[in-house]
Amino acid sequence: xxxxxxxxxxxxxxxxxALDGTVRHxxxxxxxxxxxxMYTLNAAWIAFAEQQRGSLQAGKLADFxxxxxxxxxxxxxxxxxxxSLLTFVDGQQVYPEL
Numbered sequence: 001x002x003x004x005x006x007x008x009x010x011x012x013x014x015x016x017x018a019l020d021g022t023v024r025h026x027x028x029x030x031x032x033x034x035x036x037x038m039y040t041l042n043a044a045w046i047a048f049a050e051q052q053r054g055s056l057q058a059g060k061l062a063d064f065x066x067x068x069x070x071x072x073x074x075x076x077x078x079x080x081x082x083x084s085l086l087t088f089v090d091g092q093q094v095y096p097e098l
Contacts, residue, residue: 010035011079032072032079062091 008019013035016024030038044054053061066086071079087095 005080006039007082008080010039011076013038014076014079017077032076036071061089063089 010032012018013030014032016026016029018024041050041054044050044052051060053063056062056064065084065088068083068085069078069081071082084095086093
């Protein structure tokens with residue numbers, strides 16, 4: 001089955017379908033926007049770091065990834081196939097290594 005990553009988790013929150021195929025109640029599913037916010041803005045807030053990270057704004061750390069697919073347009077059950085083509089931390093490319 002493999003190890004679930006952040007994109008498996010986001011897919012679960014959007015579709016309600018777990019890795020084992022079970023589906024939770026529809027009323028608890030999130031929109032893609034809310035699922036992404038949970039892993040960005042909300043994660044920064046819970047770490048008391050919302051002034052430094054969690055969104056792309058002037059003065060904040062420039063951590064972001066360029067993805068292999070449009071996560072807002074693909075079928076929700078394909079979110080787990082998302083991969084980073086480029087990753088930047090503090091504005092510096094860290095993946096793939098230069």
